[in-house]
Amino acid sequence: MTAITATSENGVRTSAFARLREALRGDDALTTAWGAVIVFVTPALLTYAAFTAYPVIRTFWNSVHIIRPGGRTEFVGLDHYVELFSNDDIFFRAVSNTLTWAGVAPLIDVGVGLLLALCLYAKVPFARVFRVAWFTPVLISYVVVAILWMWIYNYDWGVANMLLRSVGLQEWQQTWIGHPDTALWSLIFAHAWKWAGFNMVVCLAAIHALPREVLEAAELDNCGWFQKLIFIIVPMIRPTLVNLLILAFIGKMRVFDLVWIMTGGGPMWSTETVSTYVYKRAFEWNTFDLGYPSTVAAIWFIVVLCCVLGLTWLFRQRDRLEY
Amino acid sequence: MRQTRSWIAAAALAGATLTGAAVPAQAERELTLWSHWADHETKVAFVEKAARELESRHADVTVKITWYQKNPLYAALQSALRAGQGPDIFYLDPDRTEYIDNGLLLALDDLVNWANVFGWARSAWQHDGKTWGFPLEASTVEWYYNRGLLAQLGYEVGPPHFQLSQADFRALVEKATSEGITPIVQGVGDRPYPGAYVTHELLLKKLGKDDYGKLLSGGLSFKDPRVLEVFGYVEDLVKAGAYPKSFSTLKLGESHYYFHTKPGGVVFPIGSWYTSRAFNPPDKGGQPDDFPLGMMNGPAMDDGACNACKTNNVAGSFVVNAATAHPELAGEFLNILATPEYGNLWLSTVLVQTGIKADTSKITGPYSDYFKTLEAVNENAEYFFGTPLQFFKGKCRETFEQVMNTGFPAGLVDAGTATDMMNDGCFTG
Numbered sequence: 131m132t133a134i135t136a137t138s139e140n141g142v143r144t145s146a147f148a149r150l151r152e153a154l155r156g157d158d159a160l161t162t163a164w165g166a167v168i169v170f171v172t173p174a175l176l177t178y179a180a181f182t183a184y185p186v187i188r189t190f191w192n193s194v195h196i197i198r199p200g201g202r203t204e205f206v207g208l209d210h211y212v213e214l215f216s217n218d219d220i221f222f223r224a225v226s227n228t229l230t231w232a233g234v235a236p237l238i239d240v241g242v243g244l245l246l247a248l249c250l251y252a253k254v255p256f257a258r259v260f261r262v263a264w265f266t267p268v269l270i271s272y273v274v275v276a277i278l279w280m281w282i283y284n285y286d287w288g289v290a291n292m293l294l295r296s297v298g299l300q301e302w303q304q305t306w307i308g309h310p311d312t313a314l315w316s317l318i319f320a321h322a323w324k325w326a327g328f329n330m331v332v333c334l335a336a337i338h339a340l341p342r343e344v345l346e347a348a349e350l351d352n353c354g355w356f357q358k359l360i361f362i363i364v365p366m367i368r369p370t371l372v373n374l375l376i377l378a379f380i381g382k383m384r385v386f387d388l389v390w391i392m393t394g395g396g397p398m399w400s401t402e403t404v405s406t407y408v409y410k411r412a413f414e415w416n417t418f419d420l421g422y423p424s425t426v427a428a429i430w431f432i433v434v435l436c437c438v439l440g441l442t443w444l445f446r447q448r449d450r451l452e453y
Numbered sequence: 454m455r456q457t458r459s460w461i462a463a464a465a466l467a468g469a470t471l472t473g474a475a476v477p478a479q480a481e482r483e484l485t486l487w488s489h490w491a492d493h494e495t496k497v498a499f500v501e502k503a504a505r506e507l508e509s510r511h512a513d514v515t516v517k518i519t520w521y522q523k524n525p526l527y528a529a530l531q532s533a534l535r536a537g538q539g540p541d542i543f544y545l546d547p548d549r550t551e552y553i554d555n556g557l558l559l560a561l562d563d564l565v566n567w568a569n570v571f572g573w574a575r576s577a578w579q580h581d582g583k584t585w586g587f588p589l590e591a592s593t594v595e596w597y598y599n600r601g602l603l604a605q606l607g608y609e610v611g612p613p614h615f616q617l618s619q620a621d622f623r624a625l626v627e628k629a630t631s632e633g634i635t636p637i638v639q640g641v642g643d644r645p646y647p648g649a650y651v652t653h654e655l656l657l658k659k660l661g662k663d664d665y666g667k668l669l670s671g672g673l674s675f676k677d678p679r680v681l682e683v684f685g686y687v688e689d690l691v692k693a694g695a696y697p698k699s700f701s702t703l704k705l706g707e708s709h710y711y712f713h714t715k716p717g718g719v720v721f722p723i724g725s726w727y728t729s730r731a732f733n734p735p736d737k738g739g740q741p742d743d744f745p746l747g748m749m750n751g752p753a754m755d756d757g758a759c760n761a762c763k764t765n766n767v768a769g770s771f772v773v774n775a776a777t778a779h780p781e782l783a784g785e786f787l788n789i790l791a792t793p794e795y796g797n798l799w800l801s802t803v804l805v806q807t808g809i810k811a812d813t814s815k816i817t818g819p820y821s822d823y824f825k826t827l828e829a830v831n832e833n834a835e836y837f838f839g840t841p842l843q844f845f846k847g848k849c850r851e852t853f854e855q856v857m858n859t860g861f862p863a864g865l866v867d868a869g870t871a872t873d874m875m876n877d878g879c880f881t882g
Binding site for chain 1 (some may be wrong): 528531534535537548550551555595667669697698702716846847848850854855856859860865
């Protein structure tokens with residue numbers, strides 16, 4: 131292993147770590163440690179600037195221009211924003227669908243994940259098998275999940291309708307992803323199926339990390355299983371649940387893959403999400419302009435950011451648990 | 454003297470080096486082509502043959518073809534061309550005029566021998582007085598049908614018009630539904646246009662070519678009484694159960710199988726490129742060997758301005774990247790295709806019409822009867838060139854895809870709402 135070294139004023143070669151330690155001790159040393167700090171931080175900063183900061187800034191810049199191939203741009207000021215808010219019904223349809231998805235699906239994902247984790251924690255029979263089975267969908271790509279669920283939802287030979295027919299409920303048969311009333315919920319269900327396993331694993335880890343003495347004390351106090359869940363387990367893993375909810379929320383606000391493959395935003399825009407709409411505007415509307423899609427993306431970036439900050443503030447831990 | 458010889462030797466060495474360097478540079482000449490049709494074996498073979506012919510003419514040239522499905526191809530092209538990259542030649546449909554508007558294509562007027570290309574096919578690619586694409590594939594909208602099922606339902610079509618009346622066609626739909634047979638096979642699961650075939654072909658017959666052209670160009674309202682009448686008629690068909698229950702999710706390939714194999718249906722309106730899938734062996738998705746394929750024209754509308762009208766459409770074409778380093782090679786490749794031999798080869802192997810001048814009478818073999826029927830059905834046809842997608846852009850196109858292609862034929866919106874939405878998206882007054 132090669133240590134990063136430098137020669138100090140008195141000619142003694144010291145490692146960068148040592149110089150950093152020195153830097154933290156006093157002002158003079160701190161000044162001389164900047165070199166090491168820059169060496170360590172610059173690669174990460176450059177990567178962040180190139181692949182995160184620049185695209186975000188560029189999106190905002192694009193949003194006030196018409197962008198054509200070959201670097202041809204035309205400044206249009208806030209025209210795209212005015213058009214978006216005054217004359218774009220599809221955008222508001224997409225916003226409505228996305229907010230529905232982001233509002234409902236995290237609760238389903240985390241709720242189901244927590245229930246599955248509790249099942250495993252309670253050591254149901256074949257728990258090991260279930261743990262693998264429930265986690266497996268997380269490992270499957272969206273493309274495969276989408277195709278799988280398109281088969282399940284197929285009107286003629288899909289499992290969903292076959293089950294209904296087999297129990298005499300053929301009048302309940304649906305074109306699940308072909309009708310505006312059922313399409314969005316069918317996609318949300320498929321999405322929840324994929325992600326419940328991830329939430330299960332995280333919840334299970336959090337439950338296992340709880341101090342046994344607290345749970346045992348509750349049992350000594352004749353606390354029932356349900357009371358233990360409501361009054362001890364859930365409050366104690368609350369930070370984990372909040373983080374999962376926020377992560378799920380962010381994911382749902384950006385949902386694209388599953389929708390694109392299964393419905394393409396249809397029928398009649400009933401599953402259109404902001405992400406699919408941005409993609410359509412950028413690549414499918416027979417125009418090479420990236421300005422307007424950037425406007426949609428910029429607005430949505432602000433919305434997601436505000437929502438995340440709001441949720442974090444709303445769910446902040448006011449009282450620190452001590453155990 | 455010795456010094457002179459040294460200079461000569463040095464010059465010779467430099468020359469040899471330069472020549473040596475030049476030869477590998479020539480050998481590296483590569484013509485790149487990106488094309489749709491990854492799963493169309495006969496089209497792949499056709500294009501590959503032309504590529505190999507170009508390579509055989511130039512020892513230093515390699516033609517590298519990348520095969521895609523259509524949607525991934527367009528996504529790849531959008532990214533590559535925006536970045537100033539992209540292949541020398543690529544597949545494009547004539548409705549993608551944004552490539553022309555943004556200066557991404559090379560005009561082909563002086564590169565291609567147009568004497569061997571039909572004028573109507575070339576015109577599909579003419580904008581601002583220039584020709585931008587080579588019209589390889591052409592098709593008419595045909596109404597294929599199962600002769601056995603049609604006879605079973607008590608109907609027959611034949612010369613000279615090969616079409617039912619408006620009332621008879623509705624009765625056919627109702628009768629088929631009552632017998633548990635799907636009257637019109639169609640699916641829009643992966644394409645933005647098949648669901649609108651019936652509506653736009655009937656609109657063409659009702660309005661005639663001029664007014665239909667105005668409708669597609671935004672100059673005629675979708676609230677025009679004749680348009681409303683057609684939408685009302687199609688709504689009746691939809692309510693009578695014309696389309697499969699799985700209409701919204703049925704994919705194009707699946708709809709072929711649905712029509713000719715299982716569960717079967719009476720009529721299948723589709724581009725005449727039906728054959729490129731259906732005439733494959735049955736184990737590759739083709740129709741059964743004994744399938745009783747028939748062809749009719751769409752129903753004659755009452756008081757129709759042009760009941761002999763039908764859509765003729767240039768589809769798969771090749772265009773040349775404006776930034777290509779090899780325009781002459783690209784032109785030579787297209788000129789290999791622009792010969793009667795290749796036109797006949799396309800017809801006899803791909804079994805779809807082409808913009809290249811070809812002679813259908815020279816086609817022999819098991820599908821010669823098909824082409825005779827195709828000619829008979831089209832004998833009195835008056836063509837309107839271009840599908841709605843070639844006219845619609847932006848919000849109008851999106852509304853067409855969601856409403857005329859999906860929502861309306863699926864019965865999700867009625868005729869009044871559908872025409873309101875189309876007007877909102879397309880009518881410019």
